[in-house]
Amino acid sequence: APGAQRFIPPDADTIDELRAASGGCQGCELYRDATQTVFGRGDESARVVLVGEQPGDMEDQKGLPFVGPAGRLLRKAVDDAGLDPAQIYLTNAVKHFRFELRGKRRIHQTPDRVHITACRPWLVAEFARLDPEIVVVLGATAAKALLGPTFRVTKQRGELLPWPASAQHPEDFTEVPVDSAGTVTDAPEARLLATIHPSAVLRADDQDKAYEGLVADLTVAARALS
Numbered sequence: 155a156p157g158a159q160r161f162i163p164p165d166a167d168t169i170d171e172l173r174a175a176s177g178g179c180q181g182c183e184l185y186r187d188a189t190q191t192v193f194g195r196g197d198e199s200a201r202v203v204l205v206g207e208q209p210g211d212m213e214d215q216k217g218l219p220f221v222g223p224a225g226r227l228l229r230k231a232v233d234d235a236g237l238d239p240a241q242i243y244l245t246n247a248v249k250h251f252r253f254e255l256r257g258k259r260r261i262h263q264t265p266d267r268v269h270i271t272a273c274r275p276w277l278v279a280e281f282a283r284l285d286p287e288i289v290v291v292l293g294a295t296a297a298k299a300l301l302g303p304t305f306r307v308t309k310q311r312g313e314l315l316p317w318p319a320s321a322q323h324p325e326d327f328t329e330v331p332v333d334s335a336g337t338v339t340d341a342p343e344a345r346l347l348a349t350i351h352p353s354a355v356l357r358a359d360d361q362d363k364a365y366e367g368l369v370a371d372l373t374v375a376a377r378a379l380s
């Protein structure tokens with residue numbers, strides 16, 4: 155896939171300009187079957203940036219991230235963790251809904267590495283215009299997009315890690331450098347925290363326990379804000 159880069163106006167100063175341009179992205183094949191691009195939303199000066207996987211069925215229809223069941227759960231968890239929703243910017247690693255048709259139902263499909271790679275320029279462009287104190291990585295897809303394939307959310311969830319200076323500079327950003335243990339190795343600019351995806355809570359055998367775990371991780375982020 156050629157990727158999203160050529161659809162990003164280099165002179166876009168704001169997230170709103172990026173969002174407008176993202177509507178025309180054809181950086182991978184996902185734009186064909188999805189309804190629309192679902193870009194990030196929230197305050198550009200947000201202290202916390204949350205990165206999910208991709209829009210779901212509801213998000214695809216509404217054009218807004220985290221407005222379906224997983225989003226509802228996430229917003230409740232953010233609230234229970236004591237994070238101010240006004241201080242949060244929400245986005246996804248992949249900006250179009252990937253699904254498989256079964257009859258009339260659209261069944262979520264996890265994005266592949268090609269989609270993550272194709273779409274990453276949008277994420278990088280967003281970060282170049284944001285200045286968070288904490289980046290929260292929700293689940294494996296966001297971790298792959300930002301941290302590369304060696305990072306294991308299950309091993310390092312809930313830990314405050316350095317968010318490297320290189321992550322703020324898209325021109326030399328490929329993915330955040332991690333060592334073999336999945337620890338971020340670049341000089342810290344801000345902090346990063348990985349946790350499970352809210353959809354994983356909805357799928358868990360013990361939903362209450364999974365939810366408590368998500369809230370506990372987000373509470374670490376809330377307490378780390380100065």
Ligand code: URA
Pocket residue numbers: 206207208209210213218219220221222224225246353
């Ligand atoms: N799941 C995500 O990762 N993002 C959304 O926007 C909705 C569901």
Ligand code: SF4
Pocket residue numbers: 157158176179180181182183184185191248249250269272273274276
């Ligand atoms: Fe472009 Fe990303 Fe949509 Fe692919 S998923 S078409 S790269 S916005």
